[in-house]
Amino acid sequence: MNPCPVRRELPPRLVEVKGGCSGCRLHPLCLSAGLSHAELEQFAQIVNMHHTLRRGEYLYRAGQPFSSLYVLRRGFFKMYDLSEDGREKIVGFYMPGALLGMDAISTDHYNYSAIAVEDSDLCAIPFNRLEELFRRAPRLQHWFHRLMSREIIRDQEIMKLLSGMRAEQRLAVFLLDLSDRFKELGYSSTRFILRLTREEIGNYLGLTLETVSRLFSRFQAEGLIGVNGKEMRLSDLTALKMMGEGQEYAVSKYKGASKNASFVFLRR
Numbered sequence: 482m483n484p485c486p487v488r489r490e491l492p493p494r495l496v497e498v499k500g501g502c503s504g505c506r507l508h509p510l511c512l513s514a515g516l517s518h519a520e521l522e523q524f525a526q527i528v529n530m531h532h533t534l535r536r537g538e539y540l541y542r543a544g545q546p547f548s549s550l551y552v553l554r555r556g557f558f559k560m561y562d563l564s565e566d567g568r569e570k571i572v573g574f575y576m577p578g579a580l581l582g583m584d585a586i587s588t589d590h591y592n593y594s595a596i597a598v599e600d601s602d603l604c605a606i607p608f609n610r611l612e613e614l615f616r617r618a619p620r621l622q623h624w625f626h627r628l629m630s631r632e633i634i635r636d637q638e639i640m641k642l643l644s645g646m647r648a649e650q651r652l653a654v655f656l657l658d659l660s661d662r663f664k665e666l667g668y669s670s671t672r673f674i675l676r677l678t679r680e681e682i683g684n685y686l687g688l689t690l691e692t693v694s695r696l697f698s699r700f701q702a703e704g705l706i707g708v709n710g711k712e713m714r715l716s717d718l719t720a721l722k723m724m725g726e727g728q729e730y731a732v733s734k735y736k737g738a739s740k741n742a743s744f745v746f747l748r749r
Contacts, residue, residue, distance in 0.1 A: 517543050527614060550608055553601060574685065609688075615739060653700075655685075659673070675713050
């Protein structure tokens with residue numbers, strides 16, 4: 482199965498904005514965080530109405546001229562690049578609060594294709610208007626730089642993940658990263674819903690489907706993770722962290738506990 486099949490592309494549909502920036506639950510994580518009431522009103526004026534995309538629709542494609550940044554309000558996105566032989570390589574997954582399109586600022590075109598993994602809502606921020614607002618709201622520019630720094634650090638961690646870690650370390654760090662992201666959004670860090678295929682995870686981590694499936698089975702048998710339908714449970718964060726760091730961890734008390742369980746990692 483192709484992890485990123487070419488799907489029908491539809492134009493984004495506009496939906497009514499309710500509550501504006503100040504009423505958004507993601508406000509503390511957004512560009513508008515820390516702005517005064519007057520600055521927030523100015524920011525809200527440049528933000529376009531929500532874009533709603535269904536699963537499989539593209540927000541933008543690689544090579545498309547850069548015009549806007551996008552804040553993901555609801556849903557899940559993946560970003561991918563194409564190799565010279567046309568194969569897709571996933572370069573990132575994005576959850577609510579993420580700012581998409583920053584890689585295009587220096588090139589004036591989007592460098593990767595962004596596709597909705599599930600039905601998603603986004604806010605579009607025209608970059609030329611954002612730059613104008615930076616001059617009137619220095620705190621907005623400061624927060625923007627913080628978001629850019631966060632993404633740079635995350636990208637560097639991924640580079641380290643893919644270059645020097647063993648397969649089991651990669652998967653452990655991947656699960657812990659998702660745990661941290663859910664915690665940042667105010668959700669449980671140990672129980673969450675995932676809509677990713679094992680093939681997509683392997684594509685992202687540079688692992689084969691067989692390796693990912695084997696590791697999921699091993700993690701369950703050792704009591705590190707559990708699954709109930711589409712709900713993922715991280716049963717032993719300490720052991721996962723030790724594994725991610727390449728340390729030895731004790732699993733004797735878990736052995737055999739989950740031998741009859743089968744790991745299911747599916748998108749809805």
